[in-house]
Amino acid sequence: MKRSLYRIYQLCVATPLILLATILTSVVTCVGCFVGSAHFWGYYPGKYWSIFILRVLLLPVKVSGRELLDRNTSYIFVINHQSAIDIFVIYGFICRNFKWMMKSTLRRMPFVGIACAKARHIFVDRSNSSGMRETISQARETLQGGTSLVVFPEGSRTYTGRLGKFKKGAYLLAADLQLPIVPVTLNGPFDVLPRTRGINFVERHPLHMIIHEPIYPQNNRPEELQRLIRLSEEAIERDLPLKYQRPKAPVAE
Numbered sequence: 001m002k003r004s005l006y007r008i009y010q011l012c013v014a015t016p017l018i019l020l021a022t023i024l025t026s027v028v029t030c031v032g033c034f035v036g037s038a039h040f041w042g043y044y045p046g047k048y049w050s051i052f053i054l055r056v057l058l059l060p061v062k063v064s065g066r067e068l069l070d071r072n073t074s075y076i077f078v079i080n081h082q083s084a085i086d087i088f089v090i091y092g093f094i095c096r097n098f099k100w101m102m103k104s105t106l107r108r109m110p111f112v113g114i115a116c117a118k119a120r121h122i123f124v125d126r127s128n129s130s131g132m133r134e135t136i137s138q139a140r141e142t143l144q145g146g147t148s149l150v151v152f153p154e155g156s157r158t159y160t161g162r163l164g165k166f167k168k169g170a171y172l173l174a175a176d177l178q179l180p181i182v183p184v185t186l187n188g189p190f191d192v193l194p195r196t197r198g199i200n201f202v203e204r205h206p207l208h209m210i211i212h213e214p215i216y217p218q219n220n221r222p223e224e225l226q227r228l229i230r231l232s233e234e235a236i237e238r239d240l241p242l243k244y245q246r247p248k249a250p251v252a253e
Contacts (some may be wrong), residue, residue, distance in 0.1 A: 006058075007201050014056045023171075025049040026111035027177040033118040039147065042119025043097045046101075050092030057202055059192060063093050065211030068182075074143040075182045075214060076174045078232050080163055080240070081152035084188035089207050090150055094184075101139075101170070122149070124169070139173055140197035149173070153232070161190040161244040163237050171228045181228055183235040185210040190244065210239045 023044045032041025054061060069075065077098065081091060100121040107113040107123060117123070122138050143149055153171075154164035174181050188207035193200065212235040213243055237245050 005089075006204060010057070010201055017056050018053055021049055021052055023111055023231075026219070028113040029115040030118045030164045033120075033227055034107075038118065038120045039097065039247055042099070046119070048075065048092075050088035052088075053088050054085075054092060054207070058204060059202070059207055060199050061089060061093050061207045061209070062094075063209045064210070066095060068211055068213055069096065069236040071215075072146050074146055076143075076170055076178055076179050077148060077150045077182045077184050078153045078166070078170050078185040078236075079150065080186055080187055080236050081154050081157045081158060082161060083193045083195065085192045085202070085207070086152075086157075086186055089186060089189065089209055090184075091189040093209060094150075096148050098150050099142050101151045101173075115199075140177060143177060143179060149179075153229075157195045158190065159195055161194065163233065163240060163244065163246055166229050166233055168229065171217075171225045175217045175224060175226065178217055180214035181232055182214050183212040183232040185212070185236045185239040187240065212236070212239075 025048075029041055029045045030046065054213050064201075075096070077090075077094070077096075080087065094194060099119075100116070102116065102121060102123055106118060109116075120142060122142065139149060150172075151170040153166040155167050155170070156164075158164055171181065184212075186207070186209055191205040192200045192207065213234075215231050215235075217228060217229060
């Protein structure tokens with residue numbers, strides 16, 4: 001009964017409010033970035049839009065580990081990608097002015113795509129070899145004065161809830177710019193809205209974001225990239241429920 005009432009609430013109340021808030025936030029972001037600073041208008045409207053959406057959906061959020069971060073340091077946050085809900089948890093509750101590193105195809109999203117472009121989020125074109133060089137160049141200009149970058153190193157949402165293989169793009173960027181990597185574990189978004197669900201009703205489930213100790217790159221050698229990937233994967237997976245951790249290889253007797 002409660003589940004049915006929650007779905008009716010989503011259809012009749014939450015969905016219209018979310019659509020209206022999304023359009024309004026996109027317009028405010030575009031206008032604000034045009035007349036003012038993309039540093040401010042590219043972050044705060046999205047932050048409060050995300051908080052509003054999670055409140056409207058009645059989803060509780062807990063955050064651990066913010067005290068590990070220095071306010072004046074730029075970081076590259078690497079985060080497991082469980083669900084579309086991840087966007088709102090990160091934007092609303094990480095409490096750091098940051099830019100997203102996202103697929104170039106997201107430019108085509110109605111309202112949101114143009115707002116992201118005006119906010120100077122970093123789009124990655126994976127269709128050509130110069131894409132990463134352009135990303136590094138743009139990131140070098142953006143990641144200053146405490147502005148950080150958020151990356152989903154798996155590249156796309158998980159189908160199973162389990163942690164996927166990490167791509168090295170974020171780590172190349174960290175090594176090149178000598179910026180600390182901050183692994184972040186998200187728990188709950190997959191239970192709220194898994195990628196495999198046909199009808200996009202969300203389920204009520206607590207959301208928990210766990211911020212881990214920063215990892216500092218020592219050089220830009222290939223073995224250093226592997227070290228950064230391994231340490232961040234281990235940190236993120238350690239705080240995932242057992243059912244969402246990678247299957248362990250059998251121990252030889």
